[in-house]
Amino acid sequence: MAPTTTFDRTRLLPRSGIGVDGPWLVIAPPGNPVIRLDSRLLDRVELIGRSPTAPLIWSGVATAGVAAAALTIIPGTIFACAGFAYLAYERFGEARRRSRSRDLLLALGDLEVALHVADGPEAAKGIAEQLAPYTRDAPITRPEVYEDAKRRMRAQAEGKGEATARREIEHALLVGADVVYLRGDYLQVGQVAFRITEVREYALRGANLPLTGGRLLQAAMGLLVVAAEERASAGEDVNVLSKRIADYEAWSGHSVGR
Structure with missing residues (x-):
């Protein structure tokens, strides 16, 4: 009807x-x-x-970058670590937002x-x-x-x-x-x-x-x-x-x- x-x-x-x-x-x-x-x-x-896959991949890459930068004793390392850490945080946040979209x-x-x-x-x-x-x-x-x-x-x-x-x-x-x-x-x-x-x-x-x-x-x-x-x-x-x-x-x- x-x-x-x-x-x-x-x-x-x-x-x-x-x-x-x-x-x-x-x-x-x-x-x-x-x-x-x-x-x-x-x-x-x-x-x-x-799909949250791409942001999670980039988050993983950035996290790996943090570790690599932390092990490298060169000027500017602390800034590289901070930059990679922010990228990891931002990408992981995007992945969480996508999973809830x-x-x-x-x-x-x-x-x-x-x-x-x-x-x-x-x-x-x-x-x-x-x-x-x-x-x-x-x-x-x-x-x-x-x-x-x-x-x-x-x-x-x-x-x-x-x-x-x-x-x-x-x-x-x-x-x-x-x-x-x-x-x-x-x-x-x-x-x-x-x-x-x-x-x-x-x-x-x-x-x-x-x-x-x-x-x-x-x-x-x-x-x-x-x-x-x-x-x-x-x-x-x-x-x-x-x-x-x-x-x-x-x-x-x-x-x-x-």
Whole structure:
């Protein structure tokens, strides 16, 4: 079922304009309509951070430089030691900052979309923790997710898996009241259409799709709909779905019996 197109913006993170409404990821930057993505479409929602490897390497090099300079008895050695020590400290500090620089990773098949959360690592973690239980790779822990999985399993057994999957995509991504969907070789956003090849080019540049009225949609976000259509055609992995259902039934039955 499609969500309402209005949302209380006071419930959003103040800097990034990102929030959660049940299984829906809500993105509402200032001046743009509310964008909604159904996380039940995704395989995973994870946290990512910039790699701290390079700063740590430079920190190690600088530390080694301190030791070497300290063993060298030449004028200016003390200044060399101080300089290397500062570099080691600065690089190590950068590595720590990078390890805490968290963004969201939205994954569907081979497609991974990064979403920056300007409000910091704890805010990003909170968003990920709220959405992850609804995704398709996560263990089932909620009754509503279990019922959704059972519904998809029944559809597969009845030979209606592809049709059911396509219905799920119909309102999985919205920009305001405009539905994002595929129409042949085009990605349609309300009344505006983009060639899929064009959307991929925008996404590779990390750019937004320009919509009417100055509105924007992250191009990579639009590609999630393309990836979902491809998965619908290929069919869901029934073995994975069956195992998730069985694991939940075993867990919930044990919990009830305690």
